Amino acid sequence: MTAEQRTEAAGGPCRRIRLTVAYDGTAYNGWQYQPNGVTIEETLNRALSLLTGEKTEVIGASRTDAGVHARCNYAVFDTRMRMDASKFAYALNQRLPEDIRVRRSEEVALDWHPRRCRSIKTYEYLIYNDEFPDPLNRLYAQFVYSHPDVGKMQQAAAYLVGEHDFKSFCSIHTQAESTVRTVTALTVEREGSLIRIRISGNGFLYNMVRIIVGTLLEAGNGKYPPERVAKILEARDRKAAGPTAPARGLTLVGYRFLQEEPR
Amino acid sequence: MTAEQRTEAAGGPCRRIRLTVAYDGTAYNGWQYQPNGVTIEETLNRALSLLTGEKTEVIGASRTDAGVHARCNYAVFDTRMRMDASKFAYALNQRLPEDIRVRRSEEVALDWHPRRCRSIKTYEYLIYNDEFPDPLNRLYAQFVYSHPDVGKMQQAAAYLVGEHDFKSFCSIHTQAESTVRTVTALTVEREGSLIRIRISGNGFLYNMVRIIVGTLLEAGNGKYPPERVAKILEARDRKAAGPTAPARGLTLVGYRFLQEEPR
Numbered sequence: 001m002t003a004e005q006r007t008e009a010a011g012g013p014c015r016r017i018r019l020t021v022a023y024d025g026t027a028y029n030g031w032q033y034q035p036n037g038v039t040i041e042e043t044l045n046r047a048l049s050l051l052t053g054e055k056t057e058v059i060g061a062s063r064t065d066a067g068v069h070a071r072c073n074y075a076v077f078d079t080r081m082r083m084d085a086s087k088f089a090y091a092l093n094q095r096l097p098e099d100i101r102v103r104r105s106e107e108v109a110l111d112w113h114p115r116r117c118r119s120i121k122t123y124e125y126l127i128y129n130d131e132f133p134d135p136l137n138r139l140y141a142q143f144v145y146s147h148p149d150v151g152k153m154q155q156a157a158a159y160l161v162g163e164h165d166f167k168s169f170c171s172i173h174t175q176a177e178s179t180v181r182t183v184t185a186l187t188v189e190r191e192g193s194l195i196r197i198r199i200s201g202n203g204f205l206y207n208m209v210r211i212i213v214g215t216l217l218e219a220g221n222g223k224y225p226p227e228r229v230a231k232i233l234e235a236r237d238r239k240a241a242g243p244t245a246p247a248r249g250l251t252l253v254g255y256r257f258l259q260e261e262p263r
Numbered sequence: 264m265t266a267e268q269r270t271e272a273a274g275g276p277c278r279r280i281r282l283t284v285a286y287d288g289t290a291y292n293g294w295q296y297q298p299n300g301v302t303i304e305e306t307l308n309r310a311l312s313l314l315t316g317e318k319t320e321v322i323g324a325s326r327t328d329a330g331v332h333a334r335c336n337y338a339v340f341d342t343r344m345r346m347d348a349s350k351f352a353y354a355l356n357q358r359l360p361e362d363i364r365v366r367r368s369e370e371v372a373l374d375w376h377p378r379r380c381r382s383i384k385t386y387e388y389l390i391y392n393d394e395f396p397d398p399l400n401r402l403y404a405q406f407v408y409s410h411p412d413v414g415k416m417q418q419a420a421a422y423l424v425g426e427h428d429f430k431s432f433c434s435i436h437t438q439a440e441s442t443v444r445t446v447t448a449l450t451v452e453r454e455g456s457l458i459r460i461r462i463s464g465n466g467f468l469y470n471m472v473r474i475i476v477g478t479l480l481e482a483g484n485g486k487y488p489p490e491r492v493a494k495i496l497e498a499r500d501r502k503a504a505g506p507t508a509p510a511r512g513l514t515l516v517g518y519r520f521l522q523e524e525p526r
Binding site for chain 1: 285352356361362364394396401514
């Protein structure tokens, strides 16, 4: 697009565009802008500015950690560029590195904010459980040599479903005011050498999914009985729970907005 | 291991060790030593020399192309190092980058040569067929935007099973004396957005699997009817077949030695 075309295209009314974004988090220092390291947010902003000629800043839905992946995250931005809303996906993908793809672009109300909507997010955590790591899934699964008992992991998981104070499952670096959240579903399934953990809820604290995975693995490895998870919740103390599982196994796989109004 | 331990360990009889090797080929210029670019072979040799203190050179089974992956390739090397044959896998993995893993190590006869055995190799080619690429499988699948007809791909594939002269499906840069090979199985299956092509045979010419995939896709996209594949075989001319599909979708997934004697 030439500078002339861009000036012409930029003369439209201000619109808010919502992007559905997938990315391989391996090479990024997480979603949110950081002074050190490249982030998803700034890479999207750069591609948008290249496209629109405006100084564009996205607002992200889930600000995923360094190394975490997404099949379905959301971001919005405002633009005066005249272009079919659905075309932004194609135009941005031409300006993005291949580890970030915009899967959909659509117009939303100017006051729609992805973090002020009630939503259900679903994360998937993959564990590769074999004698040796598999080089072909090393970036997307945590390698585990021990043979955890998936039945025990399922029993431990059952204690976490529902509304609880998840303070024990939250990094001490959190800035959240309340540590009460609702886990609507938490499943653990073995498929050959893969153990697939899926967790859905209305919001997750800092490192919450990875601390839950680390705790389920300790129960699966017999370090403590599944019932211990009830006591870990009660403790409201990060030190009571298991270790934080590595980021590479974690992918944000689903994001459903329940209503399009502020909460 | 100290220099003293290494000297002591190196005093054993000469043995031949066979390695089962898996790798992500993304970062490598193929298996075989090249003057430009890092290869799987030289990376294995470097790890072996670090471990044994000997100047070690592996003999590979399948010399895969740049960017092609493997779940199951083989290599042998000779050593005087005293160590349980099964322990080489663990010791080598500590000295290899994480995109190459030795899955098994075992002693074989001193004259056993992986390319002088009759064998059946199985390759898998993954196509990701959707509106936008998926960043999480971009290194292991070819992205295809068109919607190929898998039924037509299956019809086209049927012409290739059996013993044929595959000269049309072979890079013009081949050094093979005969271009006759036997394809023992060739299947095409759709699983959601993935199209999985599996091909087994007693040997494959240079780029043969990737040219077969490129040809099946042309039949699937209706560029010519599946019956054309019979004529392409007859032509014995590389220009008659479809394009060479990208390396990243290809993985050597199985390797079965039929007898442990020279052919």
